[in-house]
Amino acid sequence: MASSPLLLCVLFCSYCLVALGGREHGFVVVPTSSSSASQSQPSACSSVSHVTSDNPNRASVPLAHRHGPCAPASVASGGEPSLAERLRRDLARRRHIIRKASGRTVTLSDAAGVSIPTSLGAAVDSLEYVVTLGLGTPAVQQTVLIDTGSDLSWVQCKPCDSSACYPQKDPLFDPSASSTYAPVTCGADACKALANGYDAGCTNSTGTPLCQYGIEYGNRDTTVGVYSTETLTLRPGVAVRNFSFGCGLRQRGTFDKYDGLLGLGGAPESLVSQTAGTYGGAFSYCLPPWNSTTGFLALGAPSNNTAGFLFTPLHSSPEGPTFYVVTLAGISVGGKRLDIPPAVFSPGMIIDSGTVITGLPDTAYAALRTAFRSAMSAYPLLPPSEYLDTCYNFTGFSNKTVPTVSLTFDGGVTIDLDNPSGILLEGCLAFVGGSSDDAGIIGNVNQRTFEVLYDSGQGHVGFRPGAC
Known part of the structure; x- marks a missing residue:
């Protein structure tokens, strides 16, 4: 019986460690x-993120896992792929990124004969986190995947139809309804700069030669459209003017529900590089531990x-x-x-x-x-x-x-x-x-x-x- 107090103490301490998620040794x-x-998939979403905000010019937006209750209903519905399917896509993406980083990528072509540079990961659908931004004037909400492994941002645009684009639950972005939309002409310097990675020639479907971008992912998913500029609203009162992006008019592959992609890589086409004059080429994010909580994406670094x-x-x-x-x-x-x-x-x-x-x-x-x-x-x-x-x-x-x-x-x-x-x-x-x-x-x-x-x-x- 003399050992009972010690035993009770051990049991009590063990209970405390379990209850508090205890850490020891x-x-x-x-x-x-x-x-x-x-x-x-809890029924409710909670926000526990903490953005360091001593920089008044720092802009942040909520970030969510695309298959959890914190994501917009337009991308969260339909269930999450199985672990095996997620890992299959992830392996393909990982292999593709390594090939690209080591200089072993190849240029592929889509069914229409447009030469498209290979970019990003082999399975874009393995990306898991989304943010909702405003595009155009007036601003229209677009829910896009975030990706540090690519540069050019894009969304699906009208007049794309079901035969040329993948289904999405949000309305397609309509360039004709925005007062700030402008396509990039084929001879513009911005178009010539795309030759290093995303240039797909010119398109003159409107009678004016316009700059055509193209991306083919490693699993042969493609997006092709008009390279354009538009106002991107990060939050009310905080906007990026003349933001260069791809207005997608022809997509093919296994894209699913989301409206497009936000490129956060280090090349000139990325959002980070385009806003370097304002935010210093810095950004941060916090990826939440569970689907039922939110994180954030922030442009700019804490000042002090x-x-x-x-x-x-x-x-x-x-x-x-x-x-x-x-x-x-x-x-x-x-x-x-x-x-x-x-x-x-x-x-x-x-x-x-x-x-x-x-x-x-x-x-x-x-x-x-x-x-x-x-x-x-x-x-x-x-x-x-x-x-x-x-x-x-x-x-x-x-x-x-x-x-x-x-x-x-x-x-x-x-x-x-x-x-x-x-x-x-x-x-x-x-x-x-x-x-x-x-x-x-x-x-x-x-x-x-x-x-x-x-x-x-x-x-x-x-x-x-x-x-x-």
Whole structure:
């Protein structure tokens, strides 16, 4: 009986750790239901994001997971693809980004014979986060995917019909109804500048030669239309004049429900580059941990208040300015640094908002997998699937103890991934292996709850935990 008080104390402390999502010695105890919370669909949406706003010129808009209750009904309805389908698309996108970043992309052609440069990821539908902006005068709401892996923004435009465009639930953008819409002529400097990536010649369907853009994604989805300028409204009273975008008149492929895409890459066509004079070429976002909460997308960096941010140097891809590259220096599991030679990470890591799963060099992933499996040995390991090989069956467990996973970047910056939302995806470790010779990709699961600040002017990327 003398040991009873000690036993009660242990039980009470264990209960406290579970109830609070406790963290101790590099592990976090969470309810087992949290393993799939990011895929559940609560009936209500809540907002818990916190934008650093000491810069009066900083503009932010709400950001939501496109399959959750916080997304507009026009893109959220219809159910979420299965995990296997999401991972299939994600793998295709990841492979395509690596090919493009390493200079191994090829130019494809659509059925009409228009030569279209390959861009973005192989499956645009793997992108998961959307924002709603106003386009035109008067402003018409458009819900678009955000993507740091591409530059040219586009929406579907009238007079596109069901034979030329994919179905969307919002009304198509009507250029004729806007007083500020202007197509770019074929001889304009802006059109000539597209030759580096999106130029698709000229179209003279209106009697005037107009600049035609074209993009073909790696899975042969295409968008072709007129390169144009328009007023883009970020929020009431905050607008981007003469914003260059693609007015899509012919789309083909597996696009689904959303109205278009917002390019946040580093090339001149992106929203970030076009607004650099106002916002300094900086932007940030916070990807929410669950579908039932919102995050944000913000243009501009905090003027002075960078407290809470951890910064690492930002590099450009040698194959072009689109991608944002950082240098990973190490990985820790359960508070213990893994024995991975620094040279393994020398190709760099692309940070991408549209890729779901993080792709590591094979050597790094093997070390991470071994350590993570050892720490999770109390739970049954499921047979490997085509896409992920470290998944667990938590049936019968009311709680699970998940080790912390930390990423250390160049400069000694270490971030602890949100646990479990930034580590597990439907009970699976959200990492995979890849080629050791190419850059890796930091997917959006690992980025959850961080404000990720891209600041090309300052030459760094910042991470602020607990921002949404």
